[in-house]
Amino acid sequence: MSHERQGRAPSARELQAYLHDHIPLSRAMEVSVVSIDVNGVLLRAPLAPNINHRETAFGGSMSALAILAAWSMLHARCRSEGIDSRLVIQRNSMEYERPIQGDFTARARTDEDEWNRFKRVFERKGKARIGVTSIIEYDGQTVGRFAGDFVALQVQP
Helix, strand or coil: CCCCCCCCCCCHHHHHHHHHHHCHHHHHCCCEEEEEECCEEEEEECCHHHECCCCCECHHHHHHHHHHHHHHHHHHHHHHCCCCEEEEEEEEEEEECCCCCCCEEEEEECCHHHHHHHHHHHHHHCEEEEEEEEEEEECCEEEEEEEEEEEEEECCC
16 A cells, blocks of 8 residues: 555644544634644634633643644644554653733644655654644744654554
8 A cells, every 4th residue: 555645634624623523632622723734733722711720821731732733733744645644642842931811822834854754754664753843822922832753653454
């Protein structure tokens, strides 16, 4: 089976439904998919279901949204390029730069050189690792930074 077959990336509506159906935390957080294309994903979360005792966004919600954005971007890119894989997070770090007092977003993008290396390794070995970053934004400013390593494992027929 070739991993070169072309697929189709999910639409924003399809991705949001997938997240809510398969990752229940995304539904509880009221995550919405603002935009998606092969190069990136933008997710939004409202403050109310993600609030902490200080009336700012809970750090775990910020981290979860950043992970969801990174995973979603990889999921969409793999799907659009016909790469049939299971994606799992291996490790991550999160920096919290400022408190969030309202709705916030996470934006994940693909680095083309990193993606091309990942794809070559996956095609050769049936598994590959890729580093992804997400930026958390609130009120027009970057308020958090996520870096994570994800592993793609070939789905066995």
